[in-house]
Amino acid sequence: MSVPAVEVRNLTKVFPLSLKKEYLVAVEDLSLTVNAGEVYGLIGPNGSGKSTTMKVVLGLMAATTGSTKVFGIESRDVRSRHQIGFLPENPYFYKHLTGFETLKFYGRLCGLRGRELKDRANEMLALVDLEVARDRRLGGYSKGMLQRIGLAQAMIQRPRLVVLDEPTAGVDPIGSRQIRDLIFKLKEDGISVFLCSHLLEQVQEVCDRVGIIANGRMWREGPLHELIAIEDQTELVLRDASPALLERIRNLVASDSGGAELVRSGHPRTTLERLFLDIVRESREAKAKEDREKQASKGAKK
């Protein structure tokens, strides 16, 4: 079995709050796995711990407890970064560099040189459709163009994992669609994608597996088709069913004393958005309950 692209095991991240002896638990006992070649979406409300998790995976932060690995290498090990391409939310690269110079800069940091670097930079510019803006300084780029050049720099060294933090934040629908197509292209090329996004429709469209995080905890994780399936309903899938058989099934359903009705064939599904909202509501209720219990126990001690 191949090594997972990302392996997060029992990750907890605690931030001390100023000089007070108080702490903020940003992520608590979180585990997730991004398999090689899959597109994984981590979704959650603001402040749920998505970015913290991503930063720990990238080695920009250290875990308080637990471990994170990228293709089997500890995230804090600089070698793990050779396999990663990262696009932060709303990136602003060096405005004094042109698009081409930006790609050369990041390529050189990854050890690319000479003709190989030049060809790769041109290839990436073509991929993100920025050839016309090749020699324009980034100070003159629109938000969508910055996002696309960001994606190009993320892929410059041919990483096996691309980490995208809100890749379509603030991008118009056309730019958003281009980025979505690029994610499909990455998937086709066998590159693993670890995606954080608020755009649930987009996550539903591109992700193979999804994790829903709230209040620093993983509430639900699994293949998208399983997550959005309605568990208390059943779908029968028949192969080569004759019209007579189908007719008998319809008759059987019609004769059901409970008044069942065959509405349509196919698996009934909810939407990721509805599932997400349900989970967030559930997590908030659980948190409120926890807080109430804490308050009650404090009151009882006094």
Add this chain to the structure above:
Amino acid sequence: MSEAANAETEERTVPRVPLFSPGRIWVLTMSTFTQLVRMKTFYFLIIFAVLVAAASNLNLLYTPAQKLRMLKDASFGAMSIFSWLFAIAATAVLIPRDLEDRTLYTILAKPVPRLEYLLGKLFGVLLTIGVALVVMQVLFTGFLFFREVTVLAAERQALEAQGGMSPEDIQAQLELIRAQGVQWQLLYALVAIFLKAGVVAAVTMLVSTFASSTLFTMIVATIIFLVGHFHKLAAGYWLHELGDSLVAKLVVKPVIMIIPDFRVFNVTENIVGGTPVTTGAMLALVGLALLYMAVYSAVALYLFIDKEF
């Protein structure tokens, strides 16, 4: 698959990323240099050229030697102010700006150790200061040479017209003027200014690794720079007054140790005044500056290496 085979497979999949790469540092150095150049830093050179031209054409009631000395004073003064001010301002801005713009994330998400990032930034600032100082030195030396030639010609003419002096006396008189002209020692002054700026940049980088804002970094670095010019003197007085007291141990002695002594780099005044600085003294100064830079960079790395973004 056996454990040994597994380990071998894993070994093969781990990319070879050198733990320390001068090539990556050079990439970051050149990027920082380009950034600073494109921030129109070198426009200062135009101001400098105007200043030197004005100083070289001032015809105050000075002796010829004093005229040359004034030109050197003004030029080295401007070079010194530019270098330390630039070292503080540029270094204080670079890292916080990378953080605010999230450029730091994209750089550190590549296989770039934090040591290399810090060194690349520091060397980029030093390269910019070095290039600017060399250009200023060339400009200033050109003006000084031109001024020296014209002053010498005018003085020779005046002394010969005055009469009553032997050619040897005239030559001796002119030598006194030449001593204030273009000399190899001027390069030592340039090196000393550069070294001082290097130490200032290293101190500023250290402050920027824990500071919460650019403004705070600039203020603290400037205070350290100013205190570094008199703290040894003040410390001597305080240690004499306080003896081996707790205040002396907890405040005065740590301040002496932490803050560099910037006065040792003020060799320009000696050189301008005609007192030569020996090569040995210059080498000692280079060694001291490198030591200061290494220590401040090491502490900066210690603070930066586990910093969370």
